[in-house]
Amino acid sequence: MSRFLKRDLVILVLAAVVIAWANGDLEGLLGIPGWQSYGVRIINMCAINAILALSLNLVNGFTGQFSLGHAGFMALGAYTTALLTMDMAAKDRVFFMTPLVEPLRNLTLPFLPSLILAGLIAGLFSLVVGIPALRLRGDYLGIATLGFAEIIRLIIQNVRKVTNGALGLKGIPQVVNLWWTLGSAFICYLMLRNLINSSYGRALKSIRENETAAQAMGIDLFKHKLLSFFISSFWAGVGGGLLASLLTTIDPVQFKFHLTFQVLLMVVLGGMGSLSGSIIAAGIVTYLMEFLRIVEETHYWGSITIPGIPGLRMVIFSLALVLVVVWYPKGLMGDSELTAQGVKAFLGRFRKTLRLKGGRPV
């Protein structure tokens, strides 16, 4: 046990040094400049997407409940964080059509309590949604949660006194940096890992495996589904809050169904029921989202002009999802986790294949 802790500590310290470097914290101290803001931004997005994918995986992958309401809970978290961190002057600038209701107008909180409240409010709504919806199974639950997420979005769009309606919110203070995003992702990972490896996690997995048998073994299905849904939504709220602070601008259209779909893509690609898979897939998808921008730009190769097609990235992602589902239905990691042993075994197999292909005797 103590050996593992020591190794974990070494990794943490190394990670902290890299974050400090990337974040530019070493510049004043040692004169080492931080990373370019574009790279930092991608890593911030990776971390936020990892939080979203991990939390959706808890419900969809580990508990086996098909939920499609993530975007709604993210919206709640994003609006909560935005409204609590903006100061009165910033709020007055944005709410020029309909003034913001009074207690909220004056209220400004530091970032951390705002972020926690964002998670709690998303969690609270998940109970409101979950108590009726979690009685449904399979596709019906998917449809119900999808509908609830859309209801949340439409409420946000129409309660202009609180949310500024379709105009959205601008000028949200950009508090987040790599420490916030990667730190939150790390805490989220630790929390879910401990939960899943605990007795509660086994109860959730037993519900995924066979509801009837789980209930016959004394598991309170409803309570455990609700627990999973609450924790998942809490982190969706936190992820939304981080996103709001990173982008500094939010509006209801951002939180349409396509956002849930994007997170679901990461979960399926990484493997339903694999935490490390979700993190890896969040990294890959976030990076590709940026990298594939070249397919949407116009290219000139000598006399040939290739016009960029806006939206082609999404076509590529849809194709990728189809291919994954056809050839790799379990995703990158299936339901196993990335371990040092696993990597070694994989590299061993890989080397063996290479040697066999080289025609030399093994």
Add this chain to the structure above:
Amino acid sequence: MILDIRGMKMQFGGLVAVDNLNLSLEQGELVGLIGPNGAGKTTVFNVITGVYAPTQGTITLEGRDITGMRPDLITRLGVARTFQNIRLFSRMSVIENILVSLHWRLGSSVFDAIFQNRKYRSEEASMRSRAMDLLARVNLDSVADLPAGSLPYGSQRRLEICRALATEPRLLLLDEPAAGMNPAESIELMKFIGRIRDEFGLTILLIEHQMRVVMGISERIVVLDHGIVISQGTPREVSRDPRVIAAYLGVEQHA
């Protein structure tokens, strides 16, 4: 009397699966519930364990009315079951299957589990040693870390019984535990069931549709056909009852 079923009727739309069933089990008894396919045996189990609420009648467990109670609560009151078609948590390991059954007794909260505090860790440790004990008693301790779905069929059946035992029942319901086994394996299994009854001080209600299999170990047999009890008594009495023979073999029609 541990279990008492009075005037139980279970109707699905126009189909009466079980009609006016009266059945009581004494502490420590091993009773066989037999009957041809579709006689309503599994429905009786599903009503006792709360999967279905009966259309009529009452189920009393140790003097307490459990009619229509939720399945997980009935389990907590001391009724455990296995399933006709094995329903293990097949992607989870053998020991995890047992640990799930111990979960409802867990005193630690979710926060204790997330923070892995001392209280939780000591509870987890005692759960694991309890699970290993149970696995050792059914000779499955050597495969504790394998996925349950990878075990051979006979071991899966034993694991399912072991998982039911882990909920610490006083009444155990076994739904065709010998299904798909050859005669030698069936006899082996029946000996095993007799042994766990004595070791764990259980009352057992056993469904089987092969009469031979239950003859050896049941003290009493109840025969169900088309949802109605057509005969009950000792194995010897039941096997000579012309109504039972008719139900199994059909009645000769005189032209």
